[in-house]
Amino acid sequence: MSAERGQAGLPEGPQCPLAVGGHEVIVMAHGGGGRLARQLLEAVFFPAFEADGTRVHHDGAVFAAPPGPLAFTTDSYVVRPLFFPGGDIGKLAVWGTVNDLAMCGALPLALSAGFILEEGFSMATLRRVVQSMAAAARQAGVSIVTGDTKVVERGCGDGVYINTAGVGRVVAGADISPRRLQPGDAIVANGDLARHGIAVLTQRPGFEFENAIDSDCADVSGQVRALLAAGIEVHCLRDLTRGGLAANLVEIAAGAGLRLRLEESALPLADEVAAVCELLGLDPLYVACEGRFVAFVPAAQVPPALAALRGAGAPCPVMIGEVSAACPGGQVILRSRIGGERLLDMPSGEQLPRIC
């Protein structure tokens, strides 16, 4: 009888009602082709992912697609801890892939989900993760239509890893690529930086912060749709995940062969996030977000772009810089509050591992 069960006030009996085939944790056979694997599908995955009437097939799903170009993307999620203020691995796995489609100017048609479970992983925790994914998908207006589960031996995994892939339809007329950047384009961010990395980091053993910082983890596809629907000529989009604002802009600058200029005084950063970064010696420009992106738009369209973002729920949209001039290899320059200039580079090591 687990402590959890007593706490939940469940009736005493020979088997926990949350168990699958009598197992309260994952066993190797949950990943086989037999009865336990079937029971796991029927007890945990189907009820969550078919709530909207979609059938999760084993070999694959078939669906009608509107004409026009498709976007396709994938990400694996290995974040630790699994649950953190403002989100969890399930929300990340769904919204992260929806956001990657949005960065291609695409709205999601369907998602897949692949689980790698470690023998001994709690069935109750798996249910919680799966239900969070289902809720996140509902919120983003997309279905998880196909999936897969593998089980690895104890010590060959870390509870649960999730891969999602997404297929989306590119919004008519959208043509989004670093190659479309032009000198004079404005760089607009949809909200404050570095929340997600700090939210996850400060939940790890060894950190004791009084006030939890919420992750910025969010579905931004509605914000992208709003920009495009407002007729903004979006040249490029990039979500500020691994590597944060700096690494992502350096990559875009390199791809475009252009110099980008950022104004430090314009960068949105919450006081409490800045304080933790200073305490830990982290540069917030390199800390990952999971619900923040930059849009490159013609300078003349900044006011309507900010209005569109605000109208779609972006927390604090703001212009943070501009595309200045051609520059072979690309360059990102930060103009500091006191007028000095700093060249931003790719980070050489990794500041914060397993934050997504």
Added chain:
Amino acid sequence: MSAERGQAGLPEGPQCPLAVGGHEVIVMAHGGGGRLARQLLEAVFFPAFEADGTRVHHDGAVFAAPPGPLAFTTDSYVVRPLFFPGGDIGKLAVWGTVNDLAMCGALPLALSAGFILEEGFSMATLRRVVQSMAAAARQAGVSIVTGDTKVVERGCGDGVYINTAGVGRVVAGADISPRRLQPGDAIVANGDLARHGIAVLTQRPGFEFENAIDSDCADVSGQVRALLAAGIEVHCLRDLTRGGLAANLVEIAAGAGLRLRLEESALPLADEVAAVCELLGLDPLYVACEGRFVAFVPAAQVPPALAALRGAGAPCPVMIGEVSAACPGGQVILRSRIGGERLLDMPSGEQLPRIC
């Protein structure tokens, strides 16, 4: 200086030419958003997956899709050992997903690949796996257009896990589903059973078999295309992966509410595979294949179906049974060589973990 390097006769020098950013094994920063992650993409993934001119984007890929319904599928691959007679994790990861699309009557448009790497994993082995994936994709006429890499700490993984997802276009007119099964349909298999599971199992430490058995691991999409092109009215398809012939047919019978009858004397099984199964006490009907499938077709179309499969390179296509009658809950019955009948059931445990 590694032994491998000396053996390969490479020139002496401060750094192995197969290293990435000076590292001959995966380090945590290869999974970050910084310079090492970029170097891993440029040294290992892009050269393999862009050989055909396709650009692997970071956030996602965009491609034109012909009109008509799409199929979408995903699988994670955790097989051990990574390399086995007749295949490796890379081939499985590509062909397994191509085959799942084929089982929907779809030909592949694009694949994604997500890697979960364990800190300390050999860069040379990763290159070998990635090159095998690229070769398998070329052979199947599909590109890996988008991907992702995560790195987990030593002891939180097992070298490499791969997830692939695939998008395909359903062949015009194909309508493939257990619901389309009809009494009188013939069950046709494309080749001999149980090779893959036995090939992998007998490579594990502790087994010493003189003659290696080759996995049946293969791309079967050409065989499915041949069936459809020959005008065969294919009612359902199922590849015989986890759980083997028996578990997959039990699942189909249940989905269709029909009784299936198999003739033991018709089941194709290589002598050496039968011998190993007998020695180890394994039932070959439950051992997984990775290049074998069954097709449910009208009885009158068996000869042209077998001819189409043979023409497309199926190793030994044969009719193995038939759909007999309605049966609530479904049933699969095996008629033995001496005329007895055996009811096949779902396996309750797992015979062979991590064979895919």
